[in-house]
Every structure is written in structure tokens, then in C-alpha cells.
Amino acid sequence: MFKAILIDKQDGQQQVGLETLDESRLPEGDVTVRVDYSTLNYKDALAITGKGPVVRTFPMVPGIDLVGTVESSTSDAYVPGDAVLLNGWGVGEAHWGGLAEKARLDSRWLIPLPSAFTPAQAMAIGTAGYTAMLSVMALEQQGVTPDQGEVLVTGANGGVGSYAIALLARLGYRVVASTGRLEEADYLEGLGAERVIDRAELSEPGRPLAKERWAGVVDSVGSHTLANALAGTRYGGTVTACGLAQGMDLPASVAPFILRGVTLAGIDSVMRPYADRVAAWRRLGELLVPEKLDAITRTIALEETIETANELLAGRIRGRVVVAIQAPSRP
Structure with missing residues (x-):
């Protein structure tokens, strides 16, 4: 079982809440990730509030970013214990995303977590x-x-x-x-x-x-x-x-x-090729300093996500919102 923000639609009305789900409900994918951190982006806020046509299929777990640890894998690219990062690829729109304790994903969407950043810092940056x-x-x-x-x-x-x-x-x-x-x-x-x-x-x-x-x-x-x-x-x-x-x-x-x-x-960040993603994250590691990340970032719990989404769309939040899904798996 795992906790997740779940968006559904019944009788034409969108519903959203924090749910406890069975792992068997996770979508298809060759890598299962224990999610440490996600984020709340403008697109996520539109999806959660229903104020934008972001979600393409229901039910949906929002969250276009995530960082975490591989729990299981049938891919040659990753093994259990690997720290991985994801931005975009339609996750949180057409495929269950990062605002959950677990995610099952296509390994081609992932890149290794850059060594320059902790999981929390990577999500402070995010998409x-x-x-x-x-x-x-x-x-x-x-x-x-x-x-x-x-x-x-x-x-x-x-x-x-x-x-x-x-x-x-x-x-x-x-x-x-x-x-x-x-x-x-x-x-x-x-x-x-x-x-x-x-x-x-x-x-x-x-x-x-x-x-x-x-x-x-x-x-x-x-x-x-x-x-x-x-x-x-x-x-x-x-x-x-x-x-x-x-x-x-x-x-x-x-x-x-x-x-x-x-x-x-x-500038499209959603479908960007792997090489471009790695190059961009390498430059981020060269240019950003922790003090800048702290100034830009606010961290919330998964339980606060829905309320914070409304704040974001109301223009009451500056910078980045990091969602701490659970205790991080590495420093």
C-alpha cells in the first residue's frame, strides 16, 4: 500500500484527495521507484484544481517531477538502489506521476540523480x-x-x-x-x-x-x-x-x-532527448549554489499539496514548492 494524491472524475465532476492505494494499481513500466521528493509546479496545480485541461486520463496521480530510489527493475539501465530523477515525459498527465510514495515508470524517462545534488536539492530545481x-x-x-x-x-x-x-x-x-x-x-x-x-x-x-x-x-x-x-x-x-x-x-x-x-x-522540457537532459543538469550542477536553492524553495508535506495548489494559482507563492513524500533514502 502507498499514499498518493489521486485525481478522478465522476459524472463530469473532478474529485481529488489523498488516498491509500494498493501497489497493484500502479501503471505499467519497467522500473518501480520509491519516491522521496516531488514538486508542485504550475501544471500540477492546474491538474489538481481542475482549472486547466492537463489530465488526459482518469484516475491520475499528478506530479511532473520526482526523485527517488529504484525498488525493482527489469531494465538493463537501472538496478535496485539506484537514485534516479524524472522531469516531464507526460508523467502526471497521461501516466501516474510523482505525488505518491511509489511510481512505476518507463526507464527511458529517467536519468541518474546528478552527484552535485541531494534528492531534495534536485526537486528544489525540478522542471x-x-x-x-x-x-x-x-x-x-x-x-x-x-x-x-x-x-x-x-x-x-x-x-x-x-x-x-x-x-x-x-x-x-x-x-x-x-x-x-x-x-x-x-x-x-x-x-x-x-x-x-x-x-x-x-x-x-x-x-x-x-x-x-x-x-x-x-x-x-x-x-x-x-x-x-x-x-x-x-x-x-x-x-x-x-x-x-x-x-x-x-x-x-x-x-x-x-x-x-x-x-x-x-523551449520544450517535456519530451527533451536524454542527452539534452543530462547536459542541462550538468550545467545546473556547475552554476547553482545551495544558498540560491534555499532562497527559492519552500518544502511541504504530501498532505498539504491540494491546499498549496490553490495558493499557487492565486499567485501567493514565489519560487519553488518541494513536496517531501517520505524520509529520503539517501542524504
Whole structure:
């Protein structure tokens, strides 16, 4: 038996609760993992509250991240006792996820837990930090360098935004943080933001082209914010897009692309190939320091997950939420 957050639907109404389940209910997979930690991401909160069409099949255990120890395996890649990490791959959407004491998974979705991090630290980073690292790597690959000017980070108080600021600042970029919570300016500057602006500067309908301001952008917001970020990006700059907190629409024009040569780079973290995942986590191990993780992270128990999901969608949580599933299996 194991505990899990279980989402179900009956008569068209979603129900969610903390349940005790028999291990025989776990889905198919060649590796069974004892989950030590998971996380609560924006996508998880949408799934738990039913405020977004995240869950594809019912019943579902949410949780797009997990770290834990292999209990049993029929895969040649992992043996019992291995510490493993998972981000994405449709887990928590189409396949039971990490907000449970046990998970049965496809071994191809896993990577070894990086030696630079403890299980708790890996989940403090989670999909948010991993996505932020992929975004920063995309800026680097497009030739955006610290000497070219300011880099904008939207949704700065969120998990992706917080990590993007910390990573960019560590690499020497001058970071401008856009947020709707200006009272968190000290927090954002502590992560490395050079200055903080009100998201209202970017969240309303704007012009096809605006004053050139940004050498690069990490956007997790979408909609008018992304359109205005594109309009304000300097000639030859790059904007990465990885989220939709404001909306899925993009009310923009082609002007930034054909008149300024701006690149819009889409960042998908869910189906990313194994090699990209390992490379991103290696860079995270090189760049992040424990003090930054502590500043970004709040830890809760599995029993607190549903209430905290509502807080997250209400905009009352900054940074990352780590869910301690049970006592960790290693330091």
C-alpha cells in the first residue's frame, strides 16, 4: 500500500484527495521507484484544481517531477538502489506521476540523480530550474552574450523566472526582472536581478515594434507579455518561450522577425532527448549554489499539496514548492 494524491472524475465532476492505494494499481513500466521528493509546479496545480485541461486520463496521480530510489527493475539501465530523477515525459498527465510514495515508470524517462545534488536539492530545481537552464542554453546557442545588453526575465517570481535570474546572473548577464509583485523586489535582487520592473509595462496590448531594450528574453508568460518582449528585443536578439501564465495566444506581428532579425526559440522540457537532459543538469550542477536553492524553495508535506495548489494559482507563492513524500533514502 502507498499514499498518493489521486485525481478522478465522476459524472463530469473532478474529485481529488489523498488516498491509500494498493501497489497493484500502479501503471505499467519497467522500473518501480520509491519516491522521496516531488514538486508542485504550475501544471500540477492546474491538474489538481481542475482549472486547466492537463489530465488526459482518469484516475491520475499528478506530479511532473520526482526523485527517488529504484525498488525493482527489469531494465538493463537501472538496478535496485539506484537514485534516479524524472522531469516531464507526460508523467502526471497521461501516466501516474510523482505525488505518491511509489511510481512505476518507463526507464527511458529517467536519468541518474546528478552527484552535485541531494534528492531534495534536485526537486528544489525540478522542471522549473531544468527549463530555465534549457532557456539560458538556447540564448547561449543563439550567440547572446553578457556584453550585448540587458536580458529580460518575465514571470520573475515563479520557479522558471527565479532560476533564470540566478543562472543568468551567475553567468554575468545583466538581468531585468518583470513581476506583478513589486514587494518581492528584494528577493529578486537577491537572486541577481539588476533591476525590477512592473509587469504592467509588458502585459497590455502594445505596438508591433517598440524601443530596442533587450539582448535576450526568458519568457514564461506568453500572450501580450511575450508579444511586447519580442517588440522590444534588440536587433539580432533572441527570445525564449516556455510558458503560458498569461495565455496561450501570441498577439504579435512579424515585424520583430523581419525588421530586426529577432529569433523566437521555443523551449520544450517535456519530451527533451536524454542527452539534452543530462547536459542541462550538468550545467545546473556547475552554476547553482545551495544558498540560491534555499532562497527559492519552500518544502511541504504530501498532505498539504491540494491546499498549496490553490495558493499557487492565486499567485501567493514565489519560487519553488518541494513536496517531501517520505524520509529520503539517501542524504
